[in-house]
Amino acid sequence: MGPAQVVGATVIDGSGRDPSNVVITVENGRITQLGASSAHGERLDAEGLTMTPGxxxxxxxxxxxxxxxxxxxxxxxxxxxxxxxxxxxxxxxxxxxxxxxxxxxxxxxxxxxxxxxxxxxxxxxxxxxxxxxxxxxxxxxxxxxxxxxxxxxxxxxxxxxxxxxxxxxxxxxxxxxxxxxxxxxxxxxxxxxxxxxxxxxxxxxxxxxxxxxxxxxxxxxxxxxxxxxxxxxxxxxxxxxxxxxxxxxxxxxxxxLGLSGQVGVITPGAQADLVLWNATRSKTRNFSPTPPTPSS
Structure with missing residues (x-):
C-alpha cells in the first residue's frame, strides 16, 4: 500500500498528552511520520473529526x-x-x-x-x-x-x-x-x-x-x-x-496484551489502527496488512 496522509483531525495519541492537530502519514500498514510530509499519495480530509488509536x-x-x-x-x-x-x-x-x-x-x-x-x-x-x-x-x-x-x-x-x-x-x-x-x-x-x-x-x-x-x-x-x-x-x-x-x-x-508500541498509540512505527470520531459515531480505518505479534 502506498503512502496516505490523514489531515485536519484533532489527534489524541494514546499517551495522555494533550490533543494536537497533526498530519498522520501511513504506509504499508504502519504510521511512518507525524507532521507535514512531502510524500505523495492518498490524502484523507478529517477536518472536524477526532482521531484516536484503535x-x-x-x-x-x-x-x-x-x-x-x-x-x-x-x-x-x-x-x-x-x-x-x-x-x-x-x-x-x-x-x-x-x-x-x-x-x-x-x-x-x-x-x-x-x-x-x-x-x-x-x-x-x-x-x-x-x-x-x-x-x-x-x-x-x-x-x-x-x-x-x-x-x-x-x-x-x-x-x-x-x-x-x-x-x-x-x-x-x-x-x-x-x-x-x-x-x-x-x-x-x-x-x-x-x-x-x-x-x-x-x-x-x-x-x-x-x-x-x-x-x-x-x-x-x-x-x-x-x-x-x-x-x-x-x-x-x-x-x-x-x-x-x-x-x-x-x-x-x-x-x-504484550503489544506495547505496536497498537494503542499513534506514533511512528506503530500499526496504523486509527479511529476517527464525530459527535455520534466512529469510523475505523485499519491500514495494517499483517497482525502484530504479542511479546512475552
Missing part, C-alpha cells in the same frame, strides 16, 4: 454472543452461534475497537476467520477456554459466591503492584446486569449480587490506583446485546478522567 477491550466474550440460557442448554445450533459471534465481532469493530482479548468462549477458528478477512472484526487475542473452580465464578453463576468477602483490596493491590500484575476492571457488564438482568439471560436474583459487586469494584479501582497497579479496561459483556462496549469508557471517565479512561483503553491495554 480502542482495545481487554476482556471480551465473543463466543457468548447468543442468548445465554439457550446457548448453555444446547438449544442453539452451531451455525446460529457462529452467526451471532461474527455479528458481534463486526459491531465491535464498528464501535472503534480494533483489538480485543477474548478471555474464554471462542476457538481458534473464529480468530483465524477474522484474521483472514473472511468476516469483519477486530484483531483477537484468545485466552482459550474458561478455567474456574467448581462452584466459583464461571461455573454458570454459582449462587453462593460470597461478594461480602471481597474486602481485602489493600493487601491484594499492594501484592499486585509488587508482582507487576495488571488489573482490568469491567464495569459495563455490572451496569448491564443492574439495568437489564433478564436481557443478559440471567435470573433477576443476580441483580442484588451485582449491586454489591459494583460498590466493591469502585472501591477496588481507587485502592489499586493508589497502590500503583497498572489498570487496563475491559467490558466483559455477554449475550446478544454487546452494543454498549464503549460505555465502559464513560463509566471509567466518571471515576477517573476521560483522558485516563482513554489511555487505559489504548496504551495501557496494549502493554497488558
Amino acid at each position: 480502542l482495545i477491550d481487554a476482556h471480551v466474550h465473543l463466543g457468548l454472543s447468543s442468548p445465554i440460557q439457550p446457548h448453555f442448554s444446547f438449544r442453539i445450533s452451531a451455525a446460529e452461534i457462529a452467526a451471532d459471534i461474527f455479528a458481534t465481532a463486526g459491531a465491535t469493530l464498528d464501535a472503534g475497537f480494533t483489538t480485543v482479548r477474548d478471555t474464554g468462549g471462542i476457538d481458534g477458528g473464529v480468530v483465524t476467520a477474522i484474521a483472514k478477512g473472511k468476516v469483519r472484526g477486530p484483531r483477537v487475542l484468545s485466552c482459550g477456554p474458561v478455567q474456574c473452580q467448581i462452584g466459583g465464578h464461571g461455573y454458570y453463576g454459582a449462587a453462593w459466591e460470597p461478594t461480602g468477602l471481597w474486602s481485602s483490596h489493600q493487601s491484594t493491590a499492594t501484592l499486585m503492584a509488587a508482582r507487576e500484575v495488571a488489573l482490568v476492571p469491567t464495569f459495563a457488564v455490572v451496569e448491564r446486569l443492574l439495568h437489564d438482568t433478564a436481557g443478559a439471560g440471567l435470573a433477576e436474583s443476580i441483580r442484588d449480587r451485582a449491586k454489591g459487586v459494583r460498590e466493591q469494584m469502585t472501591r477496588a479501582l481507587a485502592v489499586a490506583k493508589h497502590a500503583g497497579v497498572r489498570i487496563g479496561l475491559g467490558s466483559d459483556l455477554i449475550g446478544p446485546a454487546q452494543d454498549r462496549r464503549g460505555g465502559e469508557l464513560s463509566l471509567r471517565a466518571a471515576l477517573e478522567t476521560p483522558m485516563e479512561a482513554l489511555v487505559a483503553a489504548t496504551r495501557t491495554n496494549a502493554g497488558i
